[in-house]
Amino acid sequence: MKNKKSKPVLSLSTALFKGSFVHNPVLTQVIGICPIIGAATTAANGLCLAVGITAVLAASEAVTSLLLKKLPRWVRMAVYTLISLSVVLLCDRFIFSLSADSGAGLGIYFYLLCVNALAVIRCEKFACKTTALNALTDGVAAGIGYGAVAVITGAVRELITYGTLFSSADALSRFPQTAMPFTALIILGFLAAGHKWLLIKFYPDEVRDTFSMNAVNEKPVKKDPGLFSDKNKSKPKVIRDYDEAIRPRHADRESGKDGNGQ
Amino acid sequence: MTQFSSMLTAALYAMLVQNIIFSTGYGMSESIRMAKRPKHFFMYGGTVTFFSLALSLICFFLNRIPFVFALETKYRIALYTLILTVLYLMTALFCLTVLKADKKFMNSLGMCALNTLIIALPVVNFKAGYTLAETVGTGIGAGLAFVLSVLLINTGMKHIQANRYIPEIFRGTPALFIYISLIALAMSCISGQSLFV
Numbered sequence: 001m002k003n004k005k006s007k008p009v010l011s012l013s014t015a016l017f018k019g020s021f022v023h024n025p026v027l028t029q030v031i032g033i034c035p036i037i038g039a040a041t042t043a044a045n046g047l048c049l050a051v052g053i054t055a056v057l058a059a060s061e062a063v064t065s066l067l068l069k070k071l072p073r074w075v076r077m078a079v080y081t082l083i084s085l086s087v088v089l090l091c092d093r094f095i096f097s098l099s100a101d102s103g104a105g106l107g108i109y110f111y112l113l114c115v116n117a118l119a120v121i122r123c124e125k126f127a128c129k130t131t132a133l134n135a136l137t138d139g140v141a142a143g144i145g146y147g148a149v150a151v152i153t154g155a156v157r158e159l160i161t162y163g164t165l166f167s168s169a170d171a172l173s174r175f176p177q178t179a180m181p182f183t184a185l186i187i188l189g190f191l192a193a194g195h196k197w198l199l200i201k202f203y204p205d206e207v208r209d210t211f212s213m214n215a216v217n218e219k220p221v222k223k224d225p226g227l228f229s230d231k232n233k234s235k236p237k238v239i240r241d242y243d244e245a246i247r248p249r250h251a252d253r254e255s256g257k258d259g260n261g262q
Numbered sequence: 263m264t265q266f267s268s269m270l271t272a273a274l275y276a277m278l279v280q281n282i283i284f285s286t287g288y289g290m291s292e293s294i295r296m297a298k299r300p301k302h303f304f305m306y307g308g309t310v311t312f313f314s315l316a317l318s319l320i321c322f323f324l325n326r327i328p329f330v331f332a333l334e335t336k337y338r339i340a341l342y343t344l345i346l347t348v349l350y351l352m353t354a355l356f357c358l359t360v361l362k363a364d365k366k367f368m369n370s371l372g373m374c375a376l377n378t379l380i381i382a383l384p385v386v387n388f389k390a391g392y393t394l395a396e397t398v399g400t401g402i403g404a405g406l407a408f409v410l411s412v413l414l415i416n417t418g419m420k421h422i423q424a425n426r427y428i429p430e431i432f433r434g435t436p437a438l439f440i441y442i443s444l445i446a447l448a449m450s451c452i453s454g455q456s457l458f459v
Contacts, residue, residue, distance in 0.1 A: 027435065028435060030291055030294050030295075030435060030438070030439075031291050031295075032291050033287070033290055033291050034287045034288055034289065034290050034291060034378045035287075035378075036287075037287030037290060038286055038287040038288075073368070073369060073372075074354045074358075074368050074369075074371065074372060075351070077350075077372035077376060078347045078350055078351050078372075078376070080376075081343060081346075081347050081376050082344075082347060085340055085343050085344075089336065089340060092336055108335060108339060108382060108385055111335070111336055111339040111340070112288075112339070112378045112381060112382060114339075114340075114343055114381075115343065115376045115377055115378055115380075115381055116378070117291050117292060117295075117373070117377065120372070120373070120376070180285075180446070180447075180450055181284065181285065181286065181287045181290075181443075181446045181450075182443040182444070182446040182447040182450060183443075184287075184443075185439050185440070185442050185443030185446055186439070186440060186443045188439045188443075189432075189436045189437070189438075189439030189440035189443060190436070192435045192436040192439055193431045193432050193436035194431075196431045196434075196435075196436065197431045200430075200431065
């Protein structure tokens with residue numbers, strides 16, 4: 001039985017743009033954010049992460065599409081890890097050969113790219129079902145999108161901490177706490193909001209919160225009208241209890257009795 | 263008794279005082295993804311605890327070999343990753359053949375096993391020079407920290423979804439990022455880190 005090969009529907013530039021910007025893996029799907037939170041403390045570190053993740057994604061997706069389609073999923077996941085590990089160790093040699101300082105602040109986060117969830121998800125959702133060229137394009141696009149977010153987050157943190165850009169090696173730290181995860185998460189929050197605004201303005205058809213909150217609906221909380229809303233006064237949260245409390249009185253009035261049922 | 267108390271201290275430290283997920287970011291995206299499926303999070307939490315404890319223990323004994331003890335960080339992580347991959351494959355095989363696990367569980371097993379939290383934990387233990395009791399404590403504490411983070415994120419998601427007063431561009435993912443950042447900030451303060459030195 002012949003495999004049904006999917007043909008590329010989008011042009012290369014459109015596929016790259018959509019994969020990196022419109023369906024950005026970090027800002028819309030919140031995948032693989034650990035290295036960005038922990039290691040993107042300077043623009044240079046962000047760039048190292050960008051190179052690493054792009055190489056990991058491109059290699060894993062291409063190999064998956066070429067060789068791993070027939071393996072069971074639980075075996076494929078182990079193979080992704082091994083492919084990513086090899087690529088990360090190769091990239092490490094490349095990055096550290098550029099200069100001794102490059103990637104110095106990455107710590108163990110760079111090597112943790114070998115178990116990054118993004119590679120697994122892209123391989124499972126896309127590379128397994130398409131041709132090698134499409135898979136490679138998707139890997140590069142997702143890597144560029146992830147890398148762009150890493151570089152921007154690193155640059156903003158570097159500006160706040162050192163007041164420099166791509167030259168933090170000799171600079172004095174003014175606010176070292178920006179290396180803590182909460183700063184990266186705040187920056188990511190505002191980046192995600194900016195990204196959504198751009199999508200609403202230029203690509204309204206593409207606006208869908210892929211990180212769907214509908215899945216959380218198993219036990220939804222009651223809609224909160226807000227602390228300062230007028231609706232709080234007219235329709236308080238206990239309105240049903242209130243209704244239930246006064247209903248017998250109305251019934252009593254209609255039947256000619258007073259409020260005490262007499 | 264001393265061993266037990268140091269194990270308990272390490273577990274509580276990893277879970278509550280300096281929650282390993284919020285203070286380092288390890289396993290953050292897995293927590294967020296699992297928070298979307300709160301029905302199964304005890305099962306996921308248990309699986310994560312199993313892998314974190316098992317890998318921490320294996321690596322603790324492995325570090326006693328002089329060759330492994332002297333390894334560079336990158337080769338150490340590579341070795342731990344290989345061990346974790348083998349451990350994952352053995353567990354998956356056991357679940358498939360003996361426990362007859364369903365497809366849904368098998369799909370999530372990889373996510374529970376092969377993530378940054380599990381790999382980073384033995385490295386953290388090695389750098390901190392933890393004893394066996396403390397290693398067991400951090401292994402269990404990391405799993406519990408994962409469960410706690412899933413619970414906190416899930417609660418936040420529900421409230422964010424219900425709140426109609428969030429501006430449109432901040433609804434969904436942006437609001438979630440900021441909510442998690444506030445929890446991370448709170449966790450940093452609980453651990454005694456000063457923001458203004």
